Amino acid sequence: MRKAGRWCLPGGRTTRGSRPCAPMSWVLTMPARRTPRNCAWVRSVGRVSAARSWHRKPPGGSLSSWGFGVLRVLWVTTKYGLMPSEVDMRGLRKLAPGPGHMKLVDVPDPEPGPGEVKIAVQAAGICGTDLHIAHGTYASSPPVTLGHEFSGEVSAVGADVADFEIGDRVMSEPMAAYCGRCLFCDRGQMNLCSERLSYGVNVNGGFAASVVVRKGAIHRLPHNVDFVSGAMTEPLAVCVHALTERTKIDGGQLVLVLGPGPVGLLAAMLAKTHGATVVVAGTTQDQSRLDVARAVGVDLTVTVDEVDLAEQLDALSKGAGGADITIEAAGVARSVEAAFKNTRKGGTIVQLGLFDEPIALDYSPVALRELNVIGSFAQSWSSFEGALELMAQKRVNVEALVSAILPLNEWEQAFHRAEQKDGAKIILTPGKRIKAFRVKDAE
Ligand SMILES: [Zn+2]
Ligand SMILES: [Zn+2]
Incomplete structure (x- = not known):
């Protein structure tokens, strides 16, 4: 495992190669372009030093300049967190196409x-x-x-x-x-x-x-x-785009969110800030996320494999037969079918979820119920x-x-x-x- 700063050894040498690592006073005085490429910590401090135009005297100097240099190091390492070994220099990569390779x-x-x-x-x-x-x-x-x-x-x-x-x-x-x-x-x-x-x-x-x-x-x-x-x-910007730029949401509307993942929950919270009545639906697998939905103040959560969603919505939709706006944020066929069924005639479905694979479903309700299906992608x-x-x-x-x-x-x-x-x-x-x-x- 490689960590920033691990390469500097006492005596000004590095763990890789034989190129000497700079002494501290030089670290604080050299321009960034002269930074040794084999020492990440020195490189970082050198860059900060150059950017802030600090203390640019030549290497060496008096005892007081050494003391000043040490203080600088302490200040820089505290403020910018450049203590050796502190930051893991690895990255999480996808190395090849297909499943896995992470x-x-x-x-x-x-x-x-x-x-x-x-x-x-x-x-x-x-x-x-x-x-x-x-x-x-x-x-x-x-x-x-x-x-x-x-x-x-x-x-x-x-x-x-x-x-x-x-x-x-x-x-x-x-x-x-x-x-x-x-x-x-x-x-x-x-x-x-x-x-x-x-x-x-x-x-x-x-x-x-x-x-x-x-x-x-x-x-x-x-x-x-x-x-x-x-x-x-x-x-959150995904939801701002979907709910306020791709469609409009207001206080009198009933909003149904299908799929209580992070985007679904943020969409529900955003709909609440606009004064809408908000219902979030998920499966028994989503229990902890439905708990979060209740905690952030949505009006109703529904576990679709335990209770009938249409029945639950009926009480809130004042005879309209479904939600004014449905946010599909699950990205599964069953959820899209639920959107077709539980959005009122003439209502709007915002498609936010992405699908792992092509889905097969009855698309006729879009015509028969005059549904407006709006796609929303990114921001x-x-x-x-x-x-x-x-x-x-x-x-x-x-x-x-x-x-x-x-x-x-x-x-x-x-x-x-x-x-x-x-x-x-x-x-x-x-x-x-x-x-x-x-x-x-x-x-
Ligand atoms: Zn994302
Ligand atoms: Zn272009």
Whole structure:
């Protein structure tokens, strides 16, 4: 296992190769470009030093400058968490197509190019998409580091990046690239661009200590939104896009959410903030998630294999024969059939769930009941800004959905728990400094 800083040995030598490691005073005085490539910790401190234009005297110097240097090291290592051996430098990668091929492996420390920003990842959520990629049922570009829901702190910036600086608290959109020329890019619908690439799917993502992203993908975290909530921005933005940009939701409506996974629960919470009456339906397997739904204040939860959903809805739909809006967030045929049956005539179904395989079902109800079926995929820039505002205003308490915060080296257990639907959202902490930077109601 390789960890940052492990390579430095007393006497200024390294564990790999014979190239000497820099003495401390030199670490603090050299420009970043002279940093030895074989010492991650020295490289990091050197970069911070160069970026902040600290103490640029030549090597050597007086006793007082040595003392000053030691103080600098203590300050830097405390503030930026660069203590040797602290940060696990491995990344969780999909190594080959097909089921499995997931492994925690050594990954290179990435450097930001022009227009790019390096983020020290503090929190990264496990998403259904990650599980699909692990099973080989969602197309990815291996070998690739997974993780597309992450937040952290800017640790380096590339050329042409003036709007972010080291220490900024940020989250990144998953969209790594788009063509910028097609009809959809022209309309600002980059989520529909055929050349769209995503971090954690096609380009290295956030299940690693550091990730490099394009500056246009980054959003600042409001001062009172901590890193764990920051990592939940992406799934909340999925819901903002689905419920407020793809359709409209209001206080008089009955909203049915099918599938109480993290996205389903966030959609339910968002519908509640708009004053809707919200019903969340799941199976007996979803019991702990239905408990979360009740805890966050939905009006009714229904276990569909124990009670009749239509009967339960009837009491709330005032004779309309079903929900005004149904959010399908389970991605299974049975759930789509339930949506056709339990959405009122002329009502709207928002399809959010993705399917492991093609499904067969009777599609006639869409015509017979004049249902509006709306697809919703990913988000736009405004969805992220909307999600961050909701969290900053404390209108959606995303942390209520976090069931576990685990270090990256426990990823197998974390994925297993996500697979077993044990709780709603599991967060990994690749940067390992989560406690130092958690912000709770900073006002
Ligand atoms: Zn996701
Ligand atoms: Zn495009």
